Amino acid sequence: MSVDLPIRKIIHVDMDAFYASVEQMDNPDLKGKPVAVGGSEKRGVISAASYEARKFGVKSAMAGNLASKLCPDLIFVKPRFDRYTEISKKIRRIFHEYTDLVEPLSLDEAYLDVTENKKGNPSASLLAKEIRERILNEIGLTASAGISINKFIAKVASDYNKPNGQKTVNPEEVIQFLEQLDIRKFYGVGKVTAEKMYQKGIFTGWDLKQKSLEYLDENFGKSGRYYYHVVRGIHNSEVKPNRIRKSLAAERTFSENLSSEVFMLEKLEHIAEEVSRRLRKSNVAGKTVTLKIKYSDFTLHTRSKTLPYFMSDKHIILDTAKDLLYQEKLNTSVRLLGISLSNLNTETKKTQEQKSVSVQLKFEF
Template identity: 55%
Template sequence: MRKIIHVDMDAFYASVEQRDNPELRGKPVAVGGAAARGVVAAASYEAREFGVRSAMASVTAARKCPSLIFVKPRFEVYRAISQQIREIFAQYTPVIEPLSLDEAYLDVTENLKDMPVATEIALEIRARIKAVTGLSASAGISYNKFLAKMASDLNKPNGQAVITPKNGAAFVEQLAVNKFHGVGPATAEKMRRLGIETGADLKAKPLMFLIDHFGKSGQYFYGIARGIDARQVRPDRMRKSVGAEDTFTVDISDLDLATSELRPLAEKVWSYCNAKGFSGKTVTVKVKYSDFTQATRSRTNPLPYAGVDDILGAANVLLAGVYPFKRPVRLLGVTLSSLINDKDADDVEQPQLGLGL
């Protein structure tokens, strides 16, 4: 039986801004752009009381909370604090799987301090984070990743909760499936149409029924409905994709103008990949129109893309494939996925070239 902790910082970006600017404390704060095309990256708990959420359009957030204070993000500061937090984690276990700048899984089944109780480890970690950064964190403790993630939301902010092996299955049964981590709105709606609204409903469905309707995710759903999740905490976890996108001040209808906007996105993606020592085989272009509908197109190579020009070339072709645009374009995005470490790239089988004889 493993001991897993999920640590999640409380309103991380917004809390950093309130920490560094006393005038923002106790006030509704949104990290993001206040412009008409802006998007909320994070919201303080004071802002959340008005219904402001991350990924919400700034104009909508301002309408919900007229007193909302917008602050420009400082990602270099957030990254530095995230590194401080990970150094604290490393004092307790080397088995750390970061999910983002503000959350991570820790496997403390065997830990560097020989502490037998995971709850006490979580308490210590949260206290150390507060002492070092001045910020609060919440934690979930359980015997697998899914339940640890769910537990970390139970007593937010600045709290923690435990889901034991004894009550894991019962906890899942009473939970609405749209609250499950990993079940998005589209999947939740599909489950609802199939008569699945709670964990108990999900548990009642046979394995083959779930596989037939949800593919490879069906087996995962079958397990978590019973409080079972065999996924390991992976300290070498590689992110699945790297992307960049831009929302334009004025909608774009011209293909040449839209194409020119792809280069800075491709450069940003490649700069990150190059710095981290990996590439990818799949380029995806996202096009969001003025009515917020969107289209995506992808191209996969047998070999990893070798540089920004290769990525840009594929992106240009993909964008041309959706032209003429059905509506003016408000956002473009470029993503590189099917990632591979550079050190593994030499092991990729080279395609055989025909001699044309």
Template identity: 60%
Template sequence: MNQDLRKIIHVDMDAFYASVEQLDHPEWRDKPLVVGGNAERGVIAAASYEARKYGVRSAMSSILAAKKCPNLIFAKARFDRYKEISLEIREIFYEFTDLVEPLSLDEAFLDVTENKKGFKSAIYIARKIREDIKERTGLNASAGVSYNKFLAKTASDLNKPNGQAVILPEHAEEFLERLPIEKFFGIGKVTAEKMHSFGIHSGADLKQFSLQFLTSKFGKSGLHYFNIVRGVHLSEVQPNRIRKSVSAENTFAKDIFESEEINKAMSKILDELIRRLKKSGINGRTISIKIKYSDYTIQTRSRTIDQYPDFQTLRNISFDLLNQEPLKMPVRLLGAGVSNLNLTEERIHFGKQLDLPFRGNKEDK
């Protein structure tokens, strides 16, 4: 095992959107709650742990969720509020290190190999961050600690909710050999089923296959699978993640089809998209629209232009795309966005990993 190890923490908020709603609405605490949709239509964005006991999960249809849990509370999503709390949590991260890689509003990687507090124990830092989050926001977070991002992410799921786990370097390979293949971060349902067809059900099974076999069956991902089951994952914490697009969309309470309704709805979506572009100072040369029909099929249309458009041009092109051909059936969702953004990629590279003890000395906190 290479001794030049980093100290990586993955912090993951517990049922973040649902927990924020329960925090702001005391009457909803300890009750099954979901964010998004209603009892008649829509898709669940997040589910409280009380709702999960009934088998309710994110991405589930609202109708099915209501059937599984007749007393389910449906809360409207408030992303401005979630972002507000997310930024507050992020400020806590920055008190310990500048090497923070947000993955979404509710999770992030932190590299605390060298940190602002001078603590040598990554385990202690993870616990202190979780305590600070609880004290300042009232919300629970879970954390995983290890020497690379893959293992830290895997560890953060082990003792949820409101817990943490560590995978030490000397235990990593043994742990991975016992881990069911479905629990490997980045291996989804389809890939897991394909692995099952080859007799791969655990890390130990995966470890029996050669690099040549894995790349022949899984392409470039084969090398990744070959490495991670051996505890090797070289991706560094990237504090400057590059945004690839800005978009806005709306799912309608009832399907719409009349041209006047469609155009009015798109106009409101473009108002929101332009507001986000103004706030962020971002613009993009590729303009796209998204249409989800009543049968859940999705159609996208896009156009790339030579210069960054002004907002009126953005509107004109969006409506051209919308009206370039007749809609084939009623619409349940419309969206608009821009990509090919006017951003420059700035990455921080860290060179050789530092030779530091992973857990710190016994006297360290």
């Protein structure tokens, strides 16, 4: 049976424990050992963990002191983002040999639309295998991939056979795949939402599918419509090669909690300088400054202020952040400060228009 739908051949490539794997590749002494990038035994948050560390329950966004308790032999390594960016650019050059429709999500993952590709290969599965082999042979790192009819399913599938594996969800397999999927595996369903769904008897895609659009709207707000459609395999978001940046930020976790605003202002100056540097490097400016404050009890507060003009100047960013800092009395000592700039002038730029592809439901994948 054939239907006219915007079904595409999408590959989601996700590097395996990217930061940690780069460190192990560059330093052979780290190979086969539990490695954490970022953080420390005392403070800080981990950016990435090697698979050897993950066996102990260590994962990204975990506090370093907790990680060291879970894995006493854990090796902490300082992040080298310049190096990760260098490797990422090499990986993207490989992607672009197959298609110009590449949408990076971060340094270590990207979507590729290979419905029509530079190799003239009708099999997205074979293309994904070839891309992964080239990344391994030319760079020395392993990658996993998900292949399916849209971005949502491809991203979910890329996590299935990690590390160094891939999974294809063919068009005729989509519905069954989604119905059997644990709700925690749905991209866009975080820990809090998953718990809420559990309380309402929603454990799998099939359970989610039984709920009406009205029910999901009422219980999950603006995300309800998204859940209603993706569980039915409907996700028409195209791969956007010119993905528009919506915000830019920098933050610092401190080795000791700060209780004095005088010390905080000193830290904010360095953070504002870093944000300004990144803005200039990206040639963008913004109107909305957001101050992020994480207290010693790990509660997180944000305060924002929108100016009537675009700016990227360090002094304006810092002055605005100072105003936000003094806006309310601090609850307790502070362990993290961050500044982000949003409402960027990039949001006024037009993205490229791309054509939807009308294809048969069953075709070579």
